[in-house]
Every structure is written in structure tokens, then in C-alpha cells.
Amino acid sequence: MAGIEKDALTGTDTTGHEWDGLKELNTPLPKWWLYVFFATIAFAAVWVVLYPAIPLPGAFGTTGWTARGAIAGVVAEERAKQEPMLARLRAATPAQIAADPDLRAYALAGGRGVFSINCAGCHGAGGQGAAGGFPSLADDDWIWGGSLAAIQTTIQHGIRNAEDEDARVSMMPRFLADGVLTAVQVNDVAEHVLALGSRATDAAAAGRGAALYAENCVACHGDAGQGNRELGAPRLTDQVWLYGGDKASIVRSVSYARAGVMPPWGSRLDPAMVNRLTVYVHALGGGE
């Protein structure tokens, strides 16, 4: 440490610190500034006692404050604010909600979130569905009906589940697996189903299949393949195919049957949420 000198140019003392010939001038810090530093240290000490500041499990401050608790408080506060609207949503039928612009806007605004959490896993973020039996909710093709009431019933009770007695149920026979039809006959039926949509590749087989179709399939899918929503039997003439519309997929469907399952949401969600989802799904673009 070099000695303290007075700098010739500025008339200021040096601090005595010197680095490679560079000497530091002493421009003193005001004392109050120093005291402000001390005050911040004191503030920090108080803070450490009051709030969680030590990164050890269970090291909470004496106030018991936690970030999670603070968020929970805010969430509870917001929930309380929504309660009047939720009560109206709970009490109304989907049709009443759809007819009330305010209530409908509220249902739709929150619908996306509820849908994302509960439905998007199978039906996709925008209700576009997924391959392998998860139907699109945004198109105009409905297996069990696309009216507000039908959608609500589907959401409330689900499809082919063991939990809800009122779940929508239907059972397509496994025509090949259960020995009802032979492999050749299944092929003929598949050709007939393709013919319903004017897509047959083998007219003779389709002709043979017509009789088999009339015998085995008409009861549910209708004589022209128009389907039956009461039974969840899809239309066979359109271009929307839940399990694929190519011949191989149809052969597989006829041989081993298809039976998608959807859980009942009435036992999982608040009625207000079921109503909200009903209105939201109906508004995705395919509502009837």
C-alpha cells in the first residue's frame, strides 16, 4: 500500500491504493449513503426471519407466507368472484345458456380451458379428434347426435363405461371373430359398404355383400347406410370415418367390431362445467 498523497491536478487526496502506477482518488462517499447500506442489511435480516429465505426444506419464515399460498389465495379470490355466474351456469340448461348472450359468452370464454384440461387429451386441443377412434368434435358428423341436449348427455354419462348406468351403450358384433360371417363374406360386406359411398372396387363382391348387409347390418346402420344415432351407429355413406374408410379398415371393423369408450364427466365435473363444455363443444363448428 502506497502512501496517501494529494493529486496535483485535482487537489484531491488519493486513497493509497495503487495498481500498476494508477492511483485511486479519494472522493468520499457521504456517510448517509453508508447508513443506507446498513439499513438495507438490517432490512434483509428482518426479511430472513419473516419470509422463507433459507433454501432448506421446512425453513419457512415466522409469517408462514409461501408463494404457493399466495397464489392459492388469489385463485380462491377469483373463484369467489366467478361464483354468481357459475351458479347461473349450473342452474340453466344448455339451451337456456345458448339463448342468453352474456351467459353464453361467459361459458365459451371459460370453455376452452375446461376443454383443454379434460377433453383435449383424446379429442385434441381444437376438438379435431385423433386417429384410432377419437372423433372430431369440430366437423358436422355426429355419432350420438350434435344437438345441445345430445352433447350434454354424452358428456354427462359417457359412452360404454361401467361407471355410469346411463352411459350410452351399443355393441357391434364381431362378425368374423364370433363366426357369424366367413372371411369371404366379410370382404363382400366391406365391398358393399364401399359401394354405399360409390367407392366399390369389385362390383360382383359388392352385389353379394348387399344381401349379407341387409341381413346383418341394416338394423343399426340403415338400409342405405345412413346410420342411427340412437344406437351410436355411424353413417357409412359420408367421408368421415372414425376408424378409417379404406377397405382394410372396414374389413377390420366388420371382423372384430369397434367399441370406443368415453368416461362419464357428470361424476367428475361440476354441473356448471358440464354445461360450459356442452356449449363450447356445440360452438366448435359442428353444433346442430
Add this chain to the structure above:
Amino acid sequence: MSKVEVKGKVTPAAPEASSLYAEHRKVYPKAVGGTVRRAKWLILCLCLGLYYLVPWLRWDRGPGAPDQAVLVDMQNARLYFFFIEIWPQEVYYLTGLLILGAIGLFMATSLFGRVWCGFTCPQTVWTDLFMLVERWIQGDRNARMKLDQAPMSAGKFLKKAATHAVWLLIAAATGGAWIMYFQDAPTVVRELLNGEASLTTYGFFGLFAGTTYVFAGWAREQLCIYMCPWPRFQAAMLDENSLVVTYREWRGEPRGKAKAPGMGDCVDCNACVNVCPTGVDIREGIQMACIGCGLCIDACDDIMGRLERPKGLIGFETWNNLDVSTKAAAPLPPGPERQQAGMAARRVPRFIRARTLVYLGVLAAVGGVMLGSYVLRTTLSLAVIRERAPLFVRLSDGAVRNAYNLKLANKLREEGDFALVLDGPAGLRVVVQDAPQDSQGRPVVHSRGDGITQWRALVTAPASLHLNESVPVTFRLLDAEGHVVTSTSSVFLGPKP
């Protein structure tokens, strides 16, 4: 032992160790009268008058809209300034104002030195006001120094308490006025006084009242010297043509008693130091602690007047002029001839120079862009947000459908109905959910006043229409006369052909 010459003073080269921490030295500025002081009072009244009174100005914007002329409505995300109403997405106007403010400050500094600091900075204005109160209650410089040194007594306590009480009142008014810019003034004052205002309101009230009291009552010049960044870099704006508060050394030195022979005009009376609000000696030249308020000019002019010597020993002067005056005066002995020769050599300062022209150019460019963007500002805009999940929906008859969220932002207070038409390949059908149709079958979307209205449009390409994977489309809004009000482009997506 060698001796070094520092600014005319002789200093020994080996001093005793000095502390790293400076004791607080209280400044007791003396009252002063004069031209600069009068200008400062005028500016003080103007600035404080504007600050305290502007929230009370009313401006009729029709029903449902706030009638306060200047209001930053955080809750409803609107900024009102007389006839101007700004939305949050137009925050670039604020950016523009900040740029104008900064460049304006640079320009003023390069022309006239630290006029901002000395005349209009809130720290200066409120400190001036607080000093006025202090002087009224406790007396001028000498009386205040005496009072501070005297032991505590009932009289001293009373004077001090009265001073702080008035300071706190002013501080409360300052904090009160601040929150009025963010909420309806009469309402927030009533709420504040009745204890009904929100915690945030009280918080900001307390923050601004507290900082006013601490900064103008206690911190004062400490804020300028140790906390404010501006003095540290304002030297970058100054050059030899800037007018700065300057001691005319060529005329004043050597300083000495008025009647002593061979002395300059400075009688070393310390009047300039005594009136200085930051406690500096202007005779040591331009320095960081000098805020350029010019009160030393008034003090010195007063003394010169009494001595029947020409005024202007301290004045607003450029370094160029200081140079030429010094050269002209150098051969002459102290006296009236030297003073006249020095003053006669001065030239009119060059206000137009590269630096100021650049500042002016930036000011004009930013101002022009702001004005242009305000004049050309659209009051109705349509944002089209294509839904991406799913990219498109295949319908049962083979048609392809896209969904779009339409957001109509209407900055006027009048609502309106607009027909929506789609420009794109013929055959595309557009339906807006929940919207009625006009006689030509076009969807009619309603737009609420002063807000955003959302609609969802479904555009369908029939199976017979074979389109590319991506087709550009344009949504247009038509008014009742069929004129296009606004249009926005998007794309229509489908499967690979």
C-alpha cells in the same frame, strides 16, 4: 518538499489521511433577489400550478367516458389527453414522448447548459418551495444557522415542528395530485379522505408524499450530487458554445478587498457561495455539483450594483467568449478598461451548429413520425387470427372448412355494423357464428364502441372446389354505403391436392 500549484492556490504535497466517508455538511442558502430569481419563481409557479391543477381540468367525451382532461386509466387501459385517446398497443406514442423529452433535454443543455437542472427539475422546484417555507418560519441563512446551533428550546421546537408540518402538507398535496392523474380527481380525493381508497392508491400517495418530503426537505443537493445520473454525463452535451453559468475570472482576479489597489472586481464577499443551493463556489469553474440555477448571478449583480461596478461578473457565458475576453483583458491591469476590453471582445454565441442541428433534426423526425402516425391512425381495425388446431376440418360431404377469429378494434365511441366479405377463390362460403345476414346474404358483424368485439368466422370450400394447400384470402369490412372500411389478409388451408 515540493509544492504544486492548483488553481491559484498553493497546497502542500503530503497531506494527512482523509476519511473515505464524508460528513454531511448542511447547506444554508441565503435569500436572494434579482432577474434570475424572478424567472425561477415564475417557472416554479407555472410548473407547480400545472402539476397540481391539471387533474382538475374537465373534458367532455360523452356519456360513459371519463370527463377528466388528462387521465391515465390503468384499469380500463386507456390514456386520455384532451382530445387524444390512446390504447395500450399505441404505447409507442409514449416512447416518442420520452425520446422527444431526452433529445429536448440534450438540445437545451447544449444551448444553455443545465437549465433543466436549475429551473425546471422537480427536485429543484420542490426544494425551492421547501426552502421558501423554511425561510418564512425560521428566517434567512444566519438565523437558520443560529437556530440549528442553539440548544433545543420551546421556540426552536415550535419553529422546526411548524416547518416540517408545512413540508408534510405540501408533500401530501404532491402525492395526492400524483394519484389524481390515474383516477378521477374528485372521486379519488373523496375516497382518500374518507379512507375508502384502495391500498394501491394509498401506496402511491405515500410513495410520492414520502419522496417529496425526504428529497426536498432532507436530501436536497445530496440527490443532485450523489444520486442523479444526469450531472455525470451532461458534460457530453456541453461544448465551447454552450451558455453556462460562469465566473468571469479575467475580470474578477486577483480578488481582494474593494478598496485595495490592483485588485480585480471580485471582492471575495462569498455572496455567490452563500446563495448557492448546492453550496459550491462558482469561481472554481464548471463543476458537477453546479446545477446551473444562476442564483449566484443575482447575488453577485447585487454586490456589484452596491459597489457601483458593472454587473455581470458572473453570468451565462460561453467558453469561447471566456477565451477571447481573457485574451483581450490579459495585457491590461485590473480596472474599468480591462472590463470594457474583455466585454467588447465577446461575440454572439453560435446557437446553430452541427450538434444543435442534429438534435433539432432528431426532434423534427420523431415529432413528424408521431404526428403522422396520429393523423393516419385508423380508428377501426380488423385482426384475423386463423385457428391452428385443427388446421382445417374435413366435413362429411368432403368439404374443407377453416375457422378464423375476428377481432374488431374500434377506437371510436360510436358502435357500428359492417358487412363482411371474403376476397379469395370463387366458391368459398363464409359464415360468421351468431351474426345476422344482410339482404345479400353477407354476414353482418357488430362492433361495440371503444372496445374490441370478437367474432368467429367459418369459411368452407365445397368438395367440388379443388384448391391448393394454402390459398391467400382477404377479409374486408364494408360500411352501409358499401365502402371498404378495413381489410386484413389471411390464408385458407386444405389438404394436399
